[in-house]
Amino acid sequence: MNAYPHLLAPLQVGSVTLKNRIIMGSMHTGLEDHTKDIPRLAAYFAERARGGVALMVTGGYAPNRRGWLAPRGARMASQKHADAHREITDAVHAEGSKIALQILHAGRYSYHPLSVSASALKSPINPFTPRALSSLGVERHIKDFVHSAKLAQSAGYDGVEIMGGEGYLINQFLAARTNKRTDRWGGSPENRRRFAVEIARTMRAECGPDFLIIFRLSMADLVTDGQTFAEIEALALELQDAGVSILNTDIGWHESRVPTIVTSVPRAAFVEFTERVAQAVDIPVAAANRINMPETAEAILSSGKIELISMARPLLADPDWVNKVQAGQTELINTCIACNQACLDHAFSNKPVSCLVNPRAGYETVLQLMPTRRAKSIAVVGGGPAGLSAAVSLARRGHKVVLFEARESIGGQFGIAQRIPGKEEFAETIRYYTKQLEVLGVDVRLNTAVTAAQLVEERFDDVVLATGVTPRMPSIPGIDHPSVLSYAELVRDGKPAGDRVAVIGAGGIGVDVSEFLTTEHSASLDLEEWKREWGVSSNPTAVGSLTKPVASAAARTVYLLQRKEGRIGAGLAKTTGWVHRAALKAKNVQELTGVNYERIDDSGLHISFGEDHSRPEILDVDTVVICAGQESVRTLEPELVAAGIQPHIIGGADVASELDAKRAIRQGTELAASL
Numbered sequence: 001m002n003a004y005p006h007l008l009a010p011l012q013v014g015s016v017t018l019k020n021r022i023i024m025g026s027m028h029t030g031l032e033d034h035t036k037d038i039p040r041l042a043a044y045f046a047e048r049a050r051g052g053v054a055l056m057v058t059g060g061y062a063p064n065r066r067g068w069l070a071p072r073g074a075r076m077a078s079q080k081h082a083d084a085h086r087e088i089t090d091a092v093h094a095e096g097s098k099i100a101l102q103i104l105h106a107g108r109y110s111y112h113p114l115s116v117s118a119s120a121l122k123s124p125i126n127p128f129t130p131r132a133l134s135s136l137g138v139e140r141h142i143k144d145f146v147h148s149a150k151l152a153q154s155a156g157y158d159g160v161e162i163m164g165g166e167g168y169l170i171n172q173f174l175a176a177r178t179n180k181r182t183d184r185w186g187g188s189p190e191n192r193r194r195f196a197v198e199i200a201r202t203m204r205a206e207c208g209p210d211f212l213i214i215f216r217l218s219m220a221d222l223v224t225d226g227q228t229f230a231e232i233e234a235l236a237l238e239l240q241d242a243g244v245s246i247l248n249t250d251i252g253w254h255e256s257r258v259p260t261i262v263t264s265v266p267r268a269a270f271v272e273f274t275e276r277v278a279q280a281v282d283i284p285v286a287a288a289n290r291i292n293m294p295e296t297a298e299a300i301l302s303s304g305k306i307e308l309i310s311m312a313r314p315l316l317a318d319p320d321w322v323n324k325v326q327a328g329q330t331e332l333i334n335t336c337i338a339c340n341q342a343c344l345d346h347a348f349s350n351k352p353v354s355c356l357v358n359p360r361a362g363y364e365t366v367l368q369l370m371p372t373r374r375a376k377s378i379a380v381v382g383g384g385p386a387g388l389s390a391a392v393s394l395a396r397r398g399h400k401v402v403l404f405e406a407r408e409s410i411g412g413q414f415g416i417a418q419r420i421p422g423k424e425e426f427a428e429t430i431r432y433y434t435k436q437l438e439v440l441g442v443d444v445r446l447n448t449a450v451t452a453a454q455l456v457e458e459r460f461d462d463v464v465l466a467t468g469v470t471p472r473m474p475s476i477p478g479i480d481h482p483s484v485l486s487y488a489e490l491v492r493d494g495k496p497a498g499d500r501v502a503v504i505g506a507g508g509i510g511v512d513v514s515e516f517l518t519t520e521h522s523a524s525l526d527l528e529e530w531k532r533e534w535g536v537s538s539n540p541t542a543v544g545s546l547t548k549p550v551a552s553a554a555a556r557t558v559y560l561l562q563r564k565e566g567r568i569g570a571g572l573a574k575t576t577g578w579v580h581r582a583a584l585k586a587k588n589v590q591e592l593t594g595v596n597y598e599r600i601d602d603s604g605l606h607i608s609f610g611e612d613h614s615r616p617e618i619l620d621v622d623t624v625v626i627c628a629g630q631e632s633v634r635t636l637e638p639e640l641v642a643a644g645i646q647p648h649i650i651g652g653a654d655v656a657s658e659l660d661a662k663r664a665i666r667q668g669t670e671l672a673a674s675l
């Protein structure tokens with residue numbers, strides 16, 4: 001018997017049979033916005049349909065222009081729009097899956113001056129103040145939502161998802177925070193619910209009994225003056241009466257100051273909120289947020305009333321997720337590590353969405369790993385993300401691959417990253433590659449710092465240099481003082497730090513190292529502690545499911561320094577940088593900018609400020625950790641070239657600056673596709 005009986009059981013929803021319990025949640029890929037990208041979108045959905053998922057939800061489509069996320073964004077508002085979608089629905093149905101179109105009206109999150117909302121209140125994350133809809137405007141909007149659903153039905157969609165969470169228009173009507181109306185669409189909780197319920201009721205009447213209507217319900221708003229659980233429960237019951245088929249989970253608003261999906265959020269952190277709603281209604285309810293592996297999903301389904309699991313990013317990372325579960329091959333799953341680097345960070349900067357661990361996501365028709373016609377013998381030097389992705393992709397194409405790794409295990413710098421509290425998920429990527437190398441028969445030679453002579457001797461057809469980076473040690477007087485450690489010595493090699501530490505360099509690694517130094521390591525995985533730190537309340541009467549955050553004590557005193565003026569962490573990514581900055585603040589990390597490093601000696605780190613080296617100061621620290629960037633390791637290149645071998649150079653060995661695992665993995669895959 002399969003170890004995931006609940007996950008793989010079919011579910012009847014009205015007249016629709018879902019073949020298992022996995023829904024792919026909505027993700028805006030950037031391909032929705034232009035009709036010319038429909039073939040790419042069709043290939044993207046078809047690949048995931050082949051992977052066995054029961055039902056997919058598209059990215060958000062606005063029901064009218066005012067609801068656009070941004071000017072000229074995706075819309076489902078005319079028969080012409082609908083006709084173009086046939087290619088998508090046909091491709092999905094041909095692969096035996098189902099698909100629903102998400103209807104999303106951004107309300108005050110619309111990034112244009114024509115935005116509308118329940119009330120004329122600007123959001124803290126958008127420069128445009130919306131116009132309050134008139135009563136007539138509200139009624140017109142209900143019609144537009146329903147019209148959009150009818151169009152989706154005519155395009156062959158099995159249903160629609162009404163986006164009722166995340167702080168978008170419907171959520172803006174639901175919460176007292178954003179709905180200050182005094183007419184029948186505002187005031188009492190019942191009045192605030194009316195817009196959502198009327199959309200669902202009219203949609204059911206117009207679309208008939210067999211069409212799936214999913215409602216994405218905010219189960220915890222996580223904003224001040226957000227809904228209480230009593231309000232959410234009442235809404236769930238009214239939506240059920242209005243004819244909604246499935247309630248899907250949404251947690252938090254875009255403007256919430258509580259992280260909801262980043263990697264430091266413990267797995268399945270918000271399931272209790274979904275469970276409470278599921279207890280109250282009879283229709284199926286889907287859990288979502290930080291569910292990425294089958295054991296977590298199975299545990300949720302087997303222990304409660306929840307009947308479906310909605311996963312979005314995990315299916316970007318691995319389109320074959322469900323097939324692998326079905327085949328009992330869960331070790332082969334390419335796990336979403338919740339980094340947001342190639343998905344949400346791209347979406348928020350208007351770049352096409354992809355995936356750090358799967359650069360083919362969204363590029364299915366562009367980046368293909370076709371079987372090779374001439375199998376070659378290829379050496380890949382370096383088992384970091386770049387070398388691993390190259391080795392695995394080359395072997396998948398049918399090449400004979402030898403992977404050399406100098407250390408006792410694979411992972412490279414990523415192996416250091418996985419030791420940072422809140423980045424434990426990164427270990428999944430290393431587990432994935434370990435297993436893939438094994439099943440693809442790559443000859444892995446650990447503890448082998450390969451030399452150019454060895455590579456020449458083995459007469460490979462191609463040599464790939466993925467030798468990565470090494471920490472930069474700046475030329476500060478006293479840099480060889482015993483109190484100085486590189487980040488690798490601290491985090492990877494476990495060298496001890498004292499009670500007072502200065503961290504030199506405040507890039508991504510300096511920030512991570514500061515969290516490493518201030519966090520008790522078991523704490524990052526403890527859900528109750530995490531909720532306390534971020535002020536998430538399970539109390540059903542808590543407004544917006546919030547309470548006062550209580551920071552845990554820092555494990556030691558840490559100073560984080562950079563030479564630049566300006567705030568620390570300014571270069572961190574959009575969707576995760578604020579979480580890191582808040583974590584540093586909670587741990588009382590002392591941030592110093594515009595610093596000159598004068599010297600390091602027995603009394604600590606001597607610094608000064610500004611061009612004139614004024615205000616000299618001694619930081620009385622017992623350890624100095626260097627996080628001052630990295631340098632490429634490519635010593636093998638000249639030796640190989642001298643021997644007549646022109647190596648392919650990827651990842652950090654290629655360019656060290658602004659290196660991340662996203663680039664390293666993408667370069668490895670792209671190179672493999674081309675050899």
Ligand code: FAD
Binds near residue numbers: 410451491
């Ligand atoms: P490396 O990871 O440096 O791998 C190179 C490998 O080559 C090493 O294993 C090395 O031992 C091996 N090697 C070198 N010479 C030889 C030889 N002669 N023979 C055999 N083997 C050799 N990136 C992100 O995208 N997101 C993050 O959140 C993130 N967080 C990070 C946190 C920390 C604390 C650190 C240290 C890094 C983080 N990174 C993150 C960066 C990411 O890990 C690197 O960008 C990535 O590992 C670079 O991959 P690479 O394969 O090019 O090089």
Ligand code: NAP
Binds near residue numbers: 562573660
């Ligand atoms: P980085 O972001 O380039 O930061 C290097 C830091 O060192 C900067 O603060 C820089 O600031 C300082 N520095 C540079 N040269 C120095 C010198 N000679 N002396 C003293 N200080 C110096 O690099 P990183 O932190 O090493 O990170 C490497 C890569 O890993 C990054 O590019 C990043 O993409 C990736 N990463 C990503 C994440 C993530 O969450 N996405 C997390 C960790 C790492 P000043 O010059 O102002 O002092």
Ligand code: SF4
Binds near residue numbers: 313335336337339355
């Ligand atoms: Fe998951 Fe990161 Fe890929 Fe996004 S980019 S799907 S968060 S692994």
